[in-house]
Amino acid sequence: MFEKIYNLVDRAVLWLVAMGAALVLVQVLWISYGVFMRYVIRSPDGMVTEATALLLVPVAFAGLAYALREDAYPKVTMLTDLLSESANLIVQRINLLLKLLIGGFFALTAVSATINSFNSGAASEILLWPRFLFWIPVAISLCIFTVYAALRLIRSFLKNNKEE
Numbered sequence: 001m002f003e004k005i006y007n008l009v010d011r012a013v014l015w016l017v018a019m020g021a022a023l024v025l026v027q028v029l030w031i032s033y034g035v036f037m038r039y040v041i042r043s044p045d046g047m048v049t050e051a052t053a054l055l056l057v058p059v060a061f062a063g064l065a066y067a068l069r070e071d072a073y074p075k076v077t078m079l080t081d082l083l084s085e086s087a088n089l090i091v092q093r094i095n096l097l098l099k100l101l102i103g104g105f106f107a108l109t110a111v112s113a114t115i116n117s118f119n120s121g122a123a124s125e126i127l128l129w130p131r132f133l134f135w136i137p138v139a140i141s142l143c144i145f146t147v148y149a150a151l152r153l154i155r156s157f158l159k160n161n162k163e164e
Contacts, residue, residue, distance in 0.1 A: 020062025
């Protein structure tokens with residue numbers, strides 16, 4: 001049962017990073033359009049700067065869980081290389097616990113911001129796009145990251161128990 005849940009969340013992580021990549025592609029095309037309009041047509045598009053800046057926020061969080069999946073966070077291993085295997089496992093678990101706690105804090109904050117921006121009707125300054133539309137992918141990304149970190153931590157204990 002645990003592996004089914006883990007695989008489901010793992011697939012969600014892959015979908016999330018794919019959506020982040022799609023947003024980056026939209027930004028590239030939109031910025032290219034903006035440059036073309038400004039310098040070739042001499043009629044700048046007033047939406048490009050704010051729109052692509054607002055899209056950076058969801059993109060920034062879309063890859064968090066994928067980076068955890070691929071173990072792509074920067075590490076300094078001078079100390080952990082000197083530790084025994086069991087001590088190294090403890091450090092890895094503490095690291096996952098910290099990621100879980102920090103991710104959980106930010107997930108709660110993002111969900112709260114999503115709800116508050118929806119209730120307030122806040123909108124972007126120039127485009128007047130509802131802000132909650134930009135908070136929703138951030139909240140989803142952080143919630144998936146937090147669940148994935150919890151599952152990775154649980155999995156580290158389950159794997160250890162199977163080996164014994």
